[in-house]
Amino acid sequence: MKIARLSDLADAATCPRLVVKVGSSLLVGKQGVRRQWIEALVAEIAAARARGQQVIVVSSGAIALGAARLGLDKGGRGSLADAQAAAAVGQIALSGLWAELLGAHGLTAAQLLLTLEDLEDRRRYLNATATLTRLLDAGAVPVINENDSVATQEIRFGDNDRLAARVAQAARADAVLLLSDVDGLFDRNPAEPGARLLPEVRGVTPEIHAMATGGSSSGMGSGGMTSKLQAAEIAELAGIALAIASGLHDAPIARATAEGIGTLFLPRRKAGARKAWLGGRLRLKGALVVDAGAANALGRGSSLLAAGITAVEGQFQRGDAVTIRDGAGKVLAHGLSEYDADECARLQGTQSADQAALLGYAPRSAVVHRDQMVLL
Numbered sequence: 474m475k476i477a478r479l480s481d482l483a484d485a486a487t488c489p490r491l492v493v494k495v496g497s498s499l500l501v502g503k504q505g506v507r508r509q510w511i512e513a514l515v516a517e518i519a520a521a522r523a524r525g526q527q528v529i530v531v532s533s534g535a536i537a538l539g540a541a542r543l544g545l546d547k548g549g550r551g552s553l554a555d556a557q558a559a560a561a562v563g564q565i566a567l568s569g570l571w572a573e574l575l576g577a578h579g580l581t582a583a584q585l586l587l588t589l590e591d592l593e594d595r596r597r598y599l600n601a602t603a604t605l606t607r608l609l610d611a612g613a614v615p616v617i618n619e620n621d622s623v624a625t626q627e628i629r630f631g632d633n634d635r636l637a638a639r640v641a642q643a644a645r646a647d648a649v650l651l652l653s654d655v656d657g658l659f660d661r662n663p664a665e666p667g668a669r670l671l672p673e674v675r676g677v678t679p680e681i682h683a684m685a686t687g688g689s690s691s692g693m694g695s696g697g698m699t700s701k702l703q704a705a706e707i708a709e710l711a712g713i714a715l716a717i718a719s720g721l722h723d724a725p726i727a728r729a730t731a732e733g734i735g736t737l738f739l740p741r742r743k744a745g746a747r748k749a750w751l752g753g754r755l756r757l758k759g760a761l762v763v764d765a766g767a768a769n770a771l772g773r774g775s776s777l778l779a780a781g782i783t784a785v786e787g788q789f790q791r792g793d794a795v796t797i798r799d800g801a802g803k804v805l806a807h808g809l810s811e812y813d814a815d816e817c818a819r820l821q822g823t824q825s826a827d828q829a830a831l832l833g834y835a836p837r838s839a840v841v842h843r844d845q846m847v848l849l
């Protein structure tokens with residue numbers, strides 16, 4: 474059964490496995506941890522479990538909490554070193570709290586701290602999948618955050634929205650609920666008069682992106698609507714529903730699912746697991762720019778041939794994941810390259826008949842084979 478409305482997120486039959494992401498501003502207030510609020514949310518998680526749903530929590534708040542305890546300014550986001558130190562202090566307190574509060578309902582918390590590479594590298598991704606699956610089957614509630622104390626700028630997710638979408642993919646979850654300090658996606662800046670909450674989004678189009686306004690409104694998290702839409706793109710490609718709802722009210726899961734207040738991004742299609750992983754990759758090693766003819770051919774399901782390539786960017790090896798873009802910069806696909814970057818540059822614009830001479834060996838049938846490519 475497929476998820477078609479917000480109420481499906483509370484249905485064990487349509488949504489047996491749910492990821493709930495909790496934003497920093499909900500977990501940490503001016504006085505420190507918002508314990509009562511978290512207690513109420515944990516009661517809702519326990520209720521979901523009692524209905525037969527498996528729940529994974531993606532918890533932000535480590536940096537915000539640690540900054541408060543260490544007395545660091547800018548919410549601990551003034552520098553990378555501040556964020557790393559704050560996260561180290563905040564994470565231990567946060568995990569302890571989740572374990573204690575879930576434990577009060579007889580639930581066992583399990584902590585996982587992930588870095589970007591844990592989900593970008595195929596082998597490590599499968600390893601995370603195995604761990605998550607085992608934990609859920611054993612009855613635990615995984616509580617996940619980015620490993621902010623060791624992640625450096627270049628190798629960070631930086632926001633827990635995309636992390637939640639990638640975790641959902643790795644755990645083969647049915648839906649992600651992003652609890653934030655906004656009701657959902659509005660058709661314009663929600664502060665403007667007449668702004669309307671979109672109940673449902675079918676496909677994160679450029680028009681939808683244009684509705685997103687800037688960064689985190691609380692100034693505590695790093696997300697904002699932009700990263701939530703990126704998360705929705707990852708989820709929809711993987712056939713996972715994603716909802717944005719406000720956590721500023723009591724019983725936020727019930728408010729979203731029973732009252733239907735929030736925005737639901739419907740899953741677009743169910744890509745095979747491997748293609749969904751490839752499509753959701755965030756850091757690619759390089760790019761192949763293609764002409765209009767090749768762009769059309771890709772849209773019809775063809776492989777990418779050297780003749781249609783107009784430029785090669787980055788340094789990548791054979792087998793690395795690359796972006797395929799059109800001349801205007803629009804990302805068309807992700808795929809695994811059959812050649813390294815130098816060979817691609819040598820082959821670009823050439824026909825197969827001429828390639829053996831250029832390479833010194835028999836060419837492969839395509840630069841990116843359609844089986845190793847996912848259209849975006």
Ligand code: GLU
Nearest residue numbers: 534535536632633694695
């Ligand atoms: N991982 C960060 C933290 O625990 C939060 C990232 C975000 O704001 O989404 O503080």
